[in-house]
Amino acid sequence: MSGTAAPAASLRTATSWSYxxxxxxxxxxxxxxxxxxxxxxxxAFGVIAMALVFINFVEMLQQQGLMPAIVSRKVLTDLHADTAFWLVTGVGLVCTIAAVVSASWWADVNGLPELAAVIRILALTVPLTSTVVIHEALLRRRLAFKQLTIRTWVSLIAGGIAGLVGAILGLGVWALVLQQVVTSIVAVIVLWTVSPWRPRFRVDRVSARELWSYSTRAASSSLGLFIGGRVDVLLTGVLFGPVVVGLYRLAQRLTSTAVDVTARGMQAVALPGLAGVQDDRIAFAARLLRMQRITTALALPLLGLLAGAAGPVEEILGPEWDGTATAIRLLTIMQAFAAISLLLGPALQAWNRPGTLSIVIWATSALKVLALVGAAWAADEAIGLIALCVAMIVATAIGSVVIVVVSSRVLRVRLTAMLLAWLPGAVGGLAAVAVTGGVVQLVALPALFELLIAGVVGSLVAGLILWALAPEIRSTVGSLRARLRRSPRPADHEPIPVTVESEPVRERA
Structure with missing residues (x-):
């Protein structure tokens, strides 16, 4: 089958496209x-955030169990893929109906009547996105991140244009709804176009059972991860109101994007990349530590730059967004803790320990719920945003420490080795926040120019530190220079072995 052939792309090439x-x-x-x-x-941002957390929850239920099961499975047949496709599509339809029916309840819980209509419109995209879950899983399994990159870029641009047109026409929150709907539709069209795999109408019980044994454990951890990652928006709408949600959500989005661009690319290839060496403990640990050094060396300095430049960012947004700078500074701390443990989830899955990951994630999610409820109870309206951010920092920090310790024991990777892997990024991050913040205080210019100057100076300082402390950064720069001068040789590739077998012949009753 074309969709599950052995990967033609190397891990290095896939990582480049993922970034x-x-x-x-x-x-x-x-x-x-x-x-x-x-x-x-x-x-408007608060309303769409509360709607999306509901829709994203539905989408997570119908895709996150089977996707990692497809990606990490050593032997995958056409029958597995066909069975998974129809299972995911069926679950998507059921989840859509559930979302439409329960939309009014969620709107009443949050005290926002307009939320129900927003949820119902967004829910209509769920059956569409469910038809490409297996396509995406097969592309990830083959490390075909070029096609996934094309899908993402095209859909985001199309959705963005639609959202801007809606905002210009004065549609308010419906401009953001239009953005989401167009993004989803275009993403589905592009993925069907770039993926060569096509499902056949058949469902096999044996294949479903084989996928189910892994996917139930993976879905449990994915559910816990989703709740842990969205519980802030889930509860802040009820506890703090849409304005605080909007302020928090924008700050959270800015800081999480810094992690996305620097670490999520590596996280996306971590599961197939580590699964390829799951039988070699030494190679597994070496690859994991190298991935951690690279991601933290990129993520922590960028978070430092964002924290130092938070003041100009708030000025650019305007007076309606007062308080965003403080939220950004606080949430960069939270995202720093998230960044250091980001690859450990895929590592546990690749080590075939999704159950362990599930337990840790659910415990962390429970901590976040307790922290948020405590913040809402102890804080008044004036400091609600700050209390919310501090609560998330504490809960995330505890959760990150727990998953690091547990992963160190389960994966048999020394804790000191992990700490040393984070060191270059941590030093670069502290230098970035100090230099960027100092430049902002010294330079008296319009906010946009302050942001540019502080960002450039802070980036140069952090870059010099990383060059001195992180050999992977020097190696990456050297590889990029070499690729500009010549085409890559076959030896540059590090293919991940994936066994693909043709379908076994089974007797049927």
């Missing part, structure tokens, strides 16, 4: 977020 996906996503998303935020204000 290209993240960089393009960051550039497009951040540009659109700034423009739409200035045009629509925090309330």
């Amino acid at each position: 290209a996906l993240s960089l393009g996503k960051m550039g497009i998303s951040l540009g659109l977020a700034f423009v739409l935020a200035a045009m629509l204000g925090p309330r």
Whole structure:
């Protein structure tokens, strides 16, 4: 089957395209977020955030169990893929009906009547996106991130244009709804176009059972991860109201984008990349540590730059967004803790321990719920945003420490080796926040120029530190120079072995 052939792309090439996906996503998303935020204000962002957390929950239920099962499975047949496709599509239809029926309840819980209509419109995209879950899983399995990058760029640009047109026409929150709907539709069309695999109408019980044994454990951890990652928006709408949600969500989106562009690209290839050496403990640990050094060396300095330049960012957004700078500074701390443990989830899955990951994630999610409820109870309206951010920092920090310790024991990777892997990024991040913040205080210019100057100076300082402390950065730069001079040789590739077998002949009753 074409969709599950052995990967033609190397891990190095796939990682490059994965980072290209993240960089393009960051550039497009951040540009659109700034423009739409200035045009629509925090309330519209709060409403769409509360609707999306509901829709994203539904989408997670119908895809996250089977996707990692397809990606990490050593032996995958056509029958497995066909069975998974129809299972995911069926679950998508059921989830859509559930979303439409329960939309009014969720709107009543949040005290926002307009939320019900927003959820119902967004829910109509779920059956569409469910038809490409297996396509995406097969592309990830083959490390074909070029096609996924094309899908992401094209869909984000199309959705962004639709959102901007809607904002210009004065549609308010419906401009953001239009953006999401168009993005989903275009993503589905592009993925069907770039993926060569086509499902056949057949469902096999044996194949379903084989996928189910892994997917149930993976779905449990994915559910816990989703709740842990969205519980802030899930509860802040009820506890703090849409304006605080809008302010928090924009700050959270900016800081999480810094992690997305620097670390999510590596996370996307971590599961197939580590699964390829799951039988070699030494190679597994070496690859994991190298991935961690690269991701933290990129993520932590960028978070430092963002924290130092938070003041000019708030000025650019306008007076409606007062308090965003403080939220950005606080949430960069939270995202730093998230970045250091980001690859450990895929590592546990590749080590065939999704159950362990599930337990840790659910415990962390429970901590976040307790922290948020405590913040809402202890804080008044004036400091609600700060209390919310501090609560998330504490819960995320505890969760990150727990998963690091557990992963160190389960994967048999020394804790000191992990700490040393994070060191270059941590030093670069501290230098970036100090230098960038200092330049902002010294330079008295319009906010945009302050942002540019502080960002350039802070980037240079952080870059010099990383060059001195992180050999992977020097190696990457050297590889890029070499590729500009010549075409890559076959020896540059590091293919990940994946066994693909033709379908076994089974007797049927």
